[in-house]
Amino acid sequence: MRIGILGSGLMGAKLGTIFARVGHHVVFSYSHDQRKLDRLAQSAGHGARSGTPAEAAESADALLLAVHWSRVSDVLEKAGDVSGKVIVSCSLPMNADDTTLVVAHTSSGSETLAKKVPKARVVSAFSTVPSEVLFTVFSGRRSRKRPSLVYCGDDAGAKKTAARLIRDVGFEPVDAGPLRIARYTEPFTLLMAQLAYEGTRGPALAYRLEWRRERKA
Amino acid sequence: MRIGILGSGLMGAKLGTIFARVGHHVVFSYSHDQRKLDRLAQSAGHGARSGTPAEAAESADALLLAVHWSRVSDVLEKAGDVSGKVIVSCSLPMNADDTTLVVAHTSSGSETLAKKVPKARVVSAFSTVPSEVLFTVFSGRRSRKRPSLVYCGDDAGAKKTAARLIRDVGFEPVDAGPLRIARYTEPFTLLMAQLAYEGTRGPALAYRLEWRRERKA
Structure with a gap:
């Protein structure tokens, strides 16, 4: 698949690198620092390129949205027309200090995003792990007991795409239902x-x- | 330990039964139907009794709060003075239809509960599994790879009590931090x-x- 990465932070950089390694055509985009994007593409190898958000979006089979919430409108504007595009989002609706969610549990960042780009096909995925x-996980992807990754969305085809990418990274995709489940x-x-950053066991x-067999008593 | 169960729904009935089986002194309470409580106590065995909420609370080392959110004030009133008591809560702040949380992500049911009973020592636990x-899990409690159960609270001693109960049921307790983490x-x-009730793989x-060793690339 052709995958455009919007955002060059930790999630965008690492997932883009992994997607390139399993054979997808990756374009890294959206950094203040063009050299950072170039380095990312070079380090990922496997034909990964750097480009503008519009170049990343152009002819992409899936877009990974991995920017801070405060940048979502800006990056979408720069990406141009995303009608029909599969958008896999791991952007959380955090405030500027990253201390709290700015969208209440009666909605979610992913639903808000879907309203911003009503013609795109949004799937919420990848944010639930650090x-x-x-x-x-990627290095252990051949192991029998893969960790899970939940995803949700309202478009069945887009969810299939997201599930494939999740499996590519080494997780077992778990369909959590419609996009409104992003509230949870x-x-x-x-x-x-x-647990990852405030605990003692590392990030x-x-x-x-784990689904088990139910026992009654 | 002496454990008072407030609420005779699925969680209260099952956890009370398990607590009795591992040797705790259990009192089941708070049902419209006194015979239901009696049956519960009899079926749990191991000296489990039925009683009023006040009897369940009296001399209890821990109280399990397992009632619907709409009943919390009522059951606490019936339980009487809970100063100093450890309250392990698995009551979620759901609306009457059980369709949504009624406390926003800027607070939580457990924090609201702690404000109601400022002299009690509230721990949020057990609600995160069906x-x-x-x-x-109880029947597999001797296995090497136990499932996790997160809990949170502001009182270190109360959290120790909760962790012991969690381990008694067969889970590995995972300390998620202060009570405000109940917002998550x-x-x-x-x-x-x-995932349990809307999916296809059963409840x-x-x-x-799973904490892993971090790999950089």
């Missing part, structure tokens, strides 16, 4: 962040959802 | 409920938090 665990996955992300944290 | 998985664990509960769902 970036520190991505390469670890976004606070779950903050729980994961609390490389993943989770596994 | 009741259907409890006996399954409560929506996480709704995510778990969505006996648990989760395992």
Whole structure:
């Protein structure tokens, strides 16, 4: 697939690198520092390129939205027309200090995003694990017990695309339902962040959802 | 320990039964139907009793609060003075239809509860898994890879009590920090409920938090 990365922070850089390594055509975009994008593309290898958000979006099969919430409108404007595009978003609706969600539990950042780009096909994914665990999971992607990654969205085709990318990184995709479930996955992300960054066991944290056989007593 | 169960729904009934089986002194309370409480106590065995909320609270080392949010004030009033008591709460702040949280992400049900009973020592725990998985986890409690259960609270001693109870049920307790983290664990509960009840793989769902070694690339 052709994948445009919007945002060159930890999530965008690492996921873009992984997507390139498994054979996708990746364009890194959206940094104040053009050299940073060039370095990212070079370090990712496998034909990854740097470009403008418009170049990243052009003919992309999927766009990864990985910018701070305060930059969403700006990056979308620079990306141009995203009608019909699959947008996989890991942008959380955080305030400027990154201390709290700015969208209440009666809505979610992903739903707000979907309203901004009503012709795009938004899937919420990848935010529920810290970036520190991505390469670890990727390196263990052939193992039998993969960690889970929840995703949600309202477009079945876009969700298939997202699930493939999730599997590419080494996670087992878990369909959590429609996009409004981002109201729960976004606070779950903050729980994961609390455990990863405020705990004593380090930031490389993943989770596994385990369905068991029910016992009655 | 002496454990008072406030609420005789699925969580209260199952956790009370498990607590009795591992040797705690359990009092079941708070049902419209006294015979239901009696049956619960009898079926749990191991000396479990039924009683009023005041009897459940009296000389209890820990109280499990497992009532619908709309009943919290009522059950607390009936329980009497809870100064100094450890309250382990799995009551979520849901509306009457159980369709949404009624406390926004700028607070949480557990924090609201702690304000109601400022002299009690509230820990938020047990709500993040569906009741259907409890006996399954309990029956596998000797296994090496236990599922996780997050808990949070502001009182270190009360958290120790909660962690012991969590371990008794067969989970690995994971300290998620202060009580305000319930703002994240409560929506996480709704995510778990969505996956358990709206998915195709059944309701006996648990989760395992896995700390890995970080890889840089």
